[in-house]
Amino acid sequence: MNLLSDPVGVSHYLIVGAVMFVAGAVCMATKRNALGVLMGIELVLNGANVNFVALGSELLRPGVSGIGLDGQLVALFVIVLAAAEAAVALAITLNYYNNHATVDVDQADELKG
Amino acid sequence: METINWHSFFFLLFASLACVFALAVVLTSNVVRMAFYLVLSLGATSGLFFLAGADFVGAMQLMIYVGGTLVLLIFGVMLTAKGPFISMKTSAGEWILGAIVGGSLLTVLISSATSVDAWRAVPREDRPAASQVTATRLGLGLLGARVDKLEQTDATLAGGMSGYLLPFEIVSVHLLVVLIGSAYLARSKRRAGGRSVGDHF
Numbered sequence: 001m002n003l004l005s006d007p008v009g010v011s012h013y014l015i016v017g018a019v020m021f022v023a024g025a026v027c028m029a030t031k032r033n034a035l036g037v038l039m040g041i042e043l044v045l046n047g048a049n050v051n052f053v054a055l056g057s058e059l060l061r062p063g064v065s066g067i068g069l070d071g072q073l074v075a076l077f078v079i080v081l082a083a084a085e086a087a088v089a090l091a092i093t094l095n096y097y098n099n100h101a102t103v104d105v106d107q108a109d110e111l112k113g
Numbered sequence: 114m115e116t117i118n119w120h121s122f123f124f125l126l127f128a129s130l131a132c133v134f135a136l137a138v139v140l141t142s143n144v145v146r147m148a149f150y151l152v153l154s155l156g157a158t159s160g161l162f163f164l165a166g167a168d169f170v171g172a173m174q175l176m177i178y179v180g181g182t183l184v185l186l187i188f189g190v191m192l193t194a195k196g197p198f199i200s201m202k203t204s205a206g207e208w209i210l211g212a213i214v215g216g217s218l219l220t221v222l223i224s225s226a227t228s229v230d231a232w233r234a235v236p237r238e239d240r241p242a243a244s245q246v247t248a249t250r251l252g253l254g255l256l257g258a259r260v261d262k263l264e265q266t267d268a269t270l271a272g273g274m275s276g277y278l279l280p281f282e283i284v285s286v287h288l289l290v291v292l293i294g295s296a297y298l299a300r301s302k303r304r305a306g307g308r309s310v311g312d313h314f
Contacts, residue, residue, distance in 0.1 A: 004117050008124045008164075009234030014226035016128045016161065018219060020154070023135040026215040030203045033144050035189050039151050042182065043135055046158055049174075058245075059166035062235060069261045072170045072247060073254050073277050075162075079170075079177050080284050084291040086182045090189045091295035097193045 010061060013054030020047030034093045034103040038086060045082045049075045124164050130157035142202060144194065148187050155179050169248040255281045 024043030031037050054060060056071020096111075097103050134154035138147050155178050162171030226232065253260050257276030 003125060004121055006121060007118060007234040007236060008121050010232040011226050011229070012124065012128070012234070013161065013165065014232065015223055016131060018222035018226060019132045020135045020158070022215045022219040022222065023132075023139050025218065026211045027139045029214070030139070030207050030211045032203060035144055035186065035193065036147055038186060038189075039138055039147055042151060042178075042186070043138060043154070046155060046178070049170075050158060050161060053162050053165050053167045053170055057165040057167065059164075060234075061231075069247070069250055069254050069259065072167050072251055075167070075170050076173060076251070076255075077277075077280065077284055079173055080288060083177055083182045083185075084288050086185055087295040088291055088298075090185055091299035093189060094192060094299045103193045 008060065010054050010057070013050055013057075013060065017047040017050035017054070020044075020050065023047075032104050032106055034089075034096070034105050034108075037105060038089050038093070041085065041089075042082060045078055049078050052078070120164065124161070127157045127160035127164065130154070131161060144190050148183065148190050151186070152179055152183050155183065167247060169246075169251050 020043050024040045024045075024047060027040030027043060028037050029040075031040060052071040052075045054071075056067045056069065056075075058068075093103055096108065100107065131154050134150045134157065137150040138154065141147055141150065155174065159171045159174040159179070162168075162174055250260050253276070255277050257278035259276055
């Protein structure tokens with residue numbers, strides 16, 4: 001199996017998406033900086049986007065009536081929603097930083113009830 | 114020696130860039146470097162989108178994600194960092210636990226991604242000669258007309274392949290509301306003299 005001469009299939013893209021998803025999930029779980037958690041969320045959404053685009057691609061699955069253009073349309077929605085989510089989460093983080101002078105999520109437990 | 118498949122070559126290039134920098138985001142503890150690695154990882158992902166024939170999504174990835182969202186994140190880093198190299202250490206136990214959970218999750222995902230026969234690569238001669246430009250079809254899909262599923266004659270299946278006009282409207286109003294709300298939430302409450310603007314209310 002030669003990676004350079006074999007054609008690329010959907011499973012190759014799914015592996016890349018899986019790596020990005022796991023990297024984002026571990027990033028969300030282990031980072032103590034709230035902005036690091038945000039970057040982990042971006043990585044997770046991007047891994048999902050790779051899967052959507054790969055499964056909807058006509059180039060990778062010729063002749064298969066898969067999800068068609070739905071994959072790219074959903075990927076566009078995910079990009080827009082990720083932008084909205086980043087804006088809100090950043091506003092909350094800035095507000096928290098103004099009040100507590102830190103963005104450490106371990107110290108955010110004083111926000112409870 | 115077989116000839117190099119240039120599609121596979123560029124796929125390997127962009128995929129390794131995306132994966133390596135995604136792992137670098139996890140492994141570094143410096144938040145400025147994390148933002149930079151995230152820019153590179155998302156840019157390489159847009160290259161993967163172009164290689165999959167999704168040219169419009171790749172361009173939007175570069176413009177919205179790399180050009181917009183990441184700039185927002187970097188502004189957040191600059192506004193909340195006390196020094197140029199702020200870092201918060203994660204304890205070793207959390208690293209080990211995260212590595213175990215992440216490694217097992219990655220094993221499950223990769224084994225399931227490679228086990229489906231329909232997702233294997235197809236030989237080169239079966240591919241379409243040139244991929245169509247997707248921007249027109251995507252725009253029509255967002256307006257409610259699906260031009261890629263016109264051959265679908267089954268009425269039940271065709272009903273599920275309607276356009277995306279309502280989600281498009283919902284997501285646009287959602288984005289407007291969210292951006293106004295976040296601008297209100299992140300407004301500066303203190304003037305230079307130390308008086309709080311919120312006192313008047």
